[in-house]
Amino acid sequence: MKKRCSTCKQIKSTSEFFVNNNHRDGLCYYCKACKRKFLDNLPPWNKTYLSISNRCSFYGSTYYKKGIKNLITREELKSLWFRDKAYLMEKPSIDRIDSNKHYTLENCRYIEYAENIKLGGKVVRSPCGVDNGKDSERRRLYLQSPKYKARRAMERKQRLATMYY
Ligand SMILES: [Zn+2]
Numbered sequence: 001m002k003k004r005c006s007t008c009k010q011i012k013s014t015s016e017f018f019v020n021n022n023h024r025d026g027l028c029y030y031c032k033a034c035k036r037k038f039l040d041n042l043p044p045w046n047k048t049y050l051s052i053s054n055r056c057s058f059y060g061s062t063y064y065k066k067g068i069k070n071l072i073t074r075e076e077l078k079s080l081w082f083r084d085k086a087y088l089m090e091k092p093s094i095d096r097i098d099s100n101k102h103y104t105l106e107n108c109r110y111i112e113y114a115e116n117i118k119l120g121g122k123v124v125r126s127p128c129g130v131d132n133g134k135d136s137e138r139r140r141l142y143l144q145s146p147k148y149k150a151r152r153a154m155e156r157k158q159r160l161a162t163m164y165y
Contacts, residue, residue, distance in 0.1 A: 001013070002014065003025070003027060005029075005031040007029075007031070007034040008030070012031050014027060016031045016033060018035055019139045019140050021139065022058075026139075026140065026143040044081065044086070044087075045074060045077040045078040047079075048094050049074045049077055052103050055070075056069055059139075059142065060138055060139065060142055070102070070103045071103055071104045072105055079093075079105075080108055082103070084109055084111070089110065090112060090113075091112060091114070092110045092113070093110070093112070093116045094110060095108065095109055095112040095115075102137075
């Protein structure tokens with residue numbers, strides 16, 4: 001399958017696009033290369049924000065299942081970035097101090113990725129959290145599954161049911 005990137009206008013294989021649940025074809029509008037370029041230009045705390053949102057909103061993820069919510073803002077992450085001097089770290093990663101609690105200003109801190117691994121928490125493998133190959137593949141398979149289609153159909157029905165009242 002091929003798809004045209006809305007940014008570079010090139011026609012590429014669908015494997016060159018990240019998965020996006022919110023779109024009809026289940027893929028991002030722009031290709032991986034364009035997305036990476038876009039991410040490279042973001043301030044690092046915004047990347048953290050995106051990766052947290054992804055983690056918490058992905059239907060099949062452990063975060064989603066555990067009900068972990070993203071209750072931190074970009075501004076708060078920025079303040080943590082400077083408070084914890086993440087810019088001095090080799091590979092900064094966001095850590096939840098209490099892993100049973102949500103992503104909040106009080107419960108988050110930037111620590112070295114290696115340190116985060118040692119603590120044994122769930123760590124996003126890639127620094128920006130978007131290029132998580134295994135998760136993408138899982139999400140793609142899920143989007144094509146009858147279970148997902150049934151869920152979508154049910155949601156549509158509920159929407160229609162409420163529309164006329
Ligand atoms: Zn592109």
